Amino acid sequence: MTKTLLLLPGDGIGPEVTAVAKRVAGRLIAGGLDLAITEARFGGAAIDADGVPLTEETLAAAKAADAVLMGAVGGPQWAGQSYDKRPEAGLLALRAGMNVFANLRPARCFAALADASTLKRIYVDGLDILFVRELTGGVYFGEPRGVETLPDGQRRGVNTHVYTTSEIQRVARIAFDLARGRKGEVVSAEKGNVMEAGLMWREDVQALRDAEYPDIKLTHMLADNMAMQLVKNPKQFDVILTDNLFGDMLSDEAAMLTGSLGMLPSAAIGEPGRPGLYEPIHGSAPDIAGRGVANPCASILSLAMALRHSLGRADLAAAVEAAVEAALDAGARTSDIGGALTTAAMGDAILTHLK
Numbered sequence: 001m002t003k004t005l006l007l008l009p010g011d012g013i014g015p016e017v018t019a020v021a022k023r024v025a026g027r028l029i030a031g032g033l034d035l036a037i038t039e040a041r042f043g044g045a046a047i048d049a050d051g052v053p054l055t056e057e058t059l060a061a062a063k064a065a066d067a068v069l070m071g072a073v074g075g076p077q078w079a080g081q082s083y084d085k086r087p088e089a090g091l092l093a094l095r096a097g098m099n100v101f102a103n104l105r106p107a108r109c110f111a112a113l114a115d116a117s118t119l120k121r122i123y124v125d126g127l128d129i130l131f132v133r134e135l136t137g138g139v140y141f142g143e144p145r146g147v148e149t150l151p152d153g154q155r156r157g158v159n160t161h162v163y164t165t166s167e168i169q170r171v172a173r174i175a176f177d178l179a180r181g182r183k184g185e186v187v188s189a190e191k192g193n194v195m196e197a198g199l200m201w202r203e204d205v206q207a208l209r210d211a212e213y214p215d216i217k218l219t220h221m222l223a224d225n226m227a228m229q230l231v232k233n234p235k236q237f238d239v240i241l242t243d244n245l246f247g248d249m250l251s252d253e254a255a256m257l258t259g260s261l262g263m264l265p266s267a268a269i270g271e272p273g274r275p276g277l278y279e280p281i282h283g284s285a286p287d288i289a290g291r292g293v294a295n296p297c298a299s300i301l302s303l304a305m306a307l308r309h310s311l312g313r314a315d316l317a318a319a320v321e322a323a324v325e326a327a328l329d330a331g332a333r334t335s336d337i338g339g340a341l342t343t344a345a346m347g348d349a350i351l352t353h354l355k
Ligand code: IPM
Pocket: 088, 091, 092, 248, 281
């Protein structure tokens, strides 16, 4: 049966990099992949055209697709809006609406790029960490939230970090399952020394490990210590399990270890059989948008993750990943990784190596 891929190019460099991923998908379709591609407005582009960052029709299309490939959202022109009218609100609504509670963020350092990292080569060459970040709970969604004015005239701002056992264990399960296909080691991050909900996170993750995953080596680490360990000795990590907020911060840190934010893909998945949401980790990069110089690798590698996790074509995912690696080995570089290729030319270089 024909699978469907919905593209949400979004804002800034999103449309530029997504166009290259679309060309790669087009090549696979020409080679026999049974995939139908559709496209919809999202983020700031949807605010301008439809008044909201995510229309009901677009959310319905996302839920009906097999996979969704997003570009990026946001930009200075929408930054002054109230929270519900910002492009980012559309992304949070899309994640929640699709119920993609586990965000897989691989931080893998391609050998050809080890010198592009701000860390010395010995610390990052061969780096291969998989972040599993909880994506639909925690402080991003917790109630109560907001800013109120107190009787004495000062303001009081509130956001709530909240998790239930089932929310913790369903994302931990994904981390354990994925660790089984790797080194079998999971490090879980929280701040159980100051947060009750952090200690509960630790206990619930440990309980699941003891009940169902005795073969997995689970350790717990305070999130601040993990931030330090990631730059001190990043190769100690295999799979890292985090809540939504710590995962947001720590995955950006890990991404930079690999040389460029422009290289890293991500996959957001939920219950088996439900569509996944795929997106580069980099944002909309307003500073370089419209110039055709953005690195398309993260978007192409996100397409590869979609092929693996939602489209049932791990073979093609591996072929796309190999093509990116071969292009890098052959010296193809956009400016963020020390070269001068345009977005389109980088795409050409990768397509040359796609077997
Ligand atoms: C990310 C981004 C988003 C997040 C923003 C754009 C809402 O930083 O995907 O890491 O905070 O989750």
